[in-house]
Amino acid sequence: LTGRPPFEGATDWAILRAQIEEPPRPPSEKVPQVPRWIDQAVLKALAKAPADRFQTVEEMRRTLLRQGETLPGQVVPPPPPPVSIHELPTQAAPVQRAQTPPPLPAIPPAAAPLPVQTSYQPVPLPPRKGAAGKVIAAAALAVALLGAAGFAVWLFSDTTSSEAPGDPQAQVSPEPTANPANPPAQQAADPEAGTAPSGEDTRPAPVPVPSRQEPPSEPEAEEEPAAPEPEESSTPGTATYVPPTDEPEPAAEPPLEELRRLATDLQTRSTEILDTYQAFLDAKEEAGEELTDDDETLQEHLEELADAADHFHKAVEGGGFFGRVRRRPAGANLLKVQQRSRELAQKGKEVDALMAKVQPGGDVRQAWKAIRHDWQRALDVATELR
Structure with a gap:
């Protein structure tokens, strides 16, 4: 009606307080053209007490349609006059004495109930988990750890076992190298044997060189037949040249x-x-x-x-x-x-x-x-x- 709220304030708290404490102002104060019956309807709708407001929407609608005139109330018929009751004389009612009932026979004592056989058996409560439960849990954990460690060792041994066949060949391959070690020792003794015929007759026979003897740890060198070959030389001071043998090639890889x-x-x-x-x-x-x-x-x-x-x-x-x-x-x-x-x-x-x-x-x-x-x-x- 006026373009402004009915209650105003600088803050929300001030507006709320005005709604509770201050009476509403008629709209005609802001807009003089508002008729008086609208002021009355607005003030009644904004009344503080609920009983002073319109009780229903229909009541407010009719008031606005009739421009403020109140509807005539319904005529309530007067209550009917009370019915007069004639007073009657008080009469005493006959008193009936209650007859005494005969005594009841004595009730025999109840017999003791017979025991009823049932299948119910008390269930023993489980023992509390104490130190024994902790020991069992620790033992189970230890068994699990040992099983995991055993599986790891087994897996590692499985991977390394496939490489084992190559080792014996690596140990056997150095054996042929013992053969070329003998010719130098033989050559050192052979020149002395070859110079004996060209020297004086009184010269003693050459003494065998101790280097020809092989240590007992290598008996294979004694079986070599290459010793007599240099003795065929007749020229003094010369020896047959034996070329060094090549080192044997390593064993072929599987x-x-x-x-x-x-x-x-x-x-x-x-x-x-x-x-x-x-x-x-x-x-x-x-x-x-x-x-x-x-x-x-x-x-x-x-x-x-x-x-x-x-x-x-x-x-x-x-x-x-x-x-x-x-x-x-x-x-x-x-x-x-x-x-x-x-x-x-x-x-x-x-x-x-x-x-x-x-x-x-x-x-x-x-x-x-x-x-x-x-x-x-x-x-x-x-x-x-x-």
Whole structure:
């Protein structure tokens, strides 16, 4: 009606206090055109006491429609006159005496109830967990730790037992080196034997050189028949030259052990060359050169080569960790090993062709040279396995 709230204040607390304590002001004080009957309706609606307000919405609506006139109240009919009651004389009611009931017979004492057989049995309470429970828990924990330690020792011994067959060959290989050690001792004694015929007759016979005797720890040197060969020389002061024998080549590595070594080297080197080639690409970009399609294709083929090397390593190791747990020998599935070696060789040929096109840095080419030798050798060894 006025465009302003009925109660005003500087703060919310002031407005709330005005609603409780201050009486509402009629709207005509703000807007004089408001009729008086609207002032009355607004003041009645904002009355402090609930009884002074409109009791229903219908009552307020009718008041506004009739412009403030109150509705005529309903005529309430007067209550009917009270009915007069004639007073009656008081009459005494006859008193009836209650007859005394006969005495009841004596109740015999109740017999003791017979015991009823039931299946109920008291359940003993479980003993409290004390020191015994703690001891059992500690013992179970100790057993679990011992089992884990035993499993670790068994797994470690399983991985190292496959490498044991190579040791006897390493111990036997130095034995042939004892043969070339004898000719120098024989040569030292032979010249003295050869000069005896050309000297004076009164010269005593040559005494055997003690160096010909071998220590008892090497009885194999006594069986060599090479001693009489230098005695055929008749020229004084000369001895037959015996060329030094070459050291025997180390015993050939077993194919399976060589495959395992090659598989491990290939797995490591194929991962390292990825980092080396990435450094080459970064240096090329920093120099302002644009990467070609062959550069990116070579990087993808190197990643595929690393995956193929990993698969080849798992096949050679008999399935990785689970193969060792199940005691599967390395290289047990020869067909799988040969298949993985062919896949590795195929990837190696693709990378080799791209290396010739890209011509990366010297570090990359040197690393690739070692990898190419390994996968070619791995293919040859795997093909010869039967």
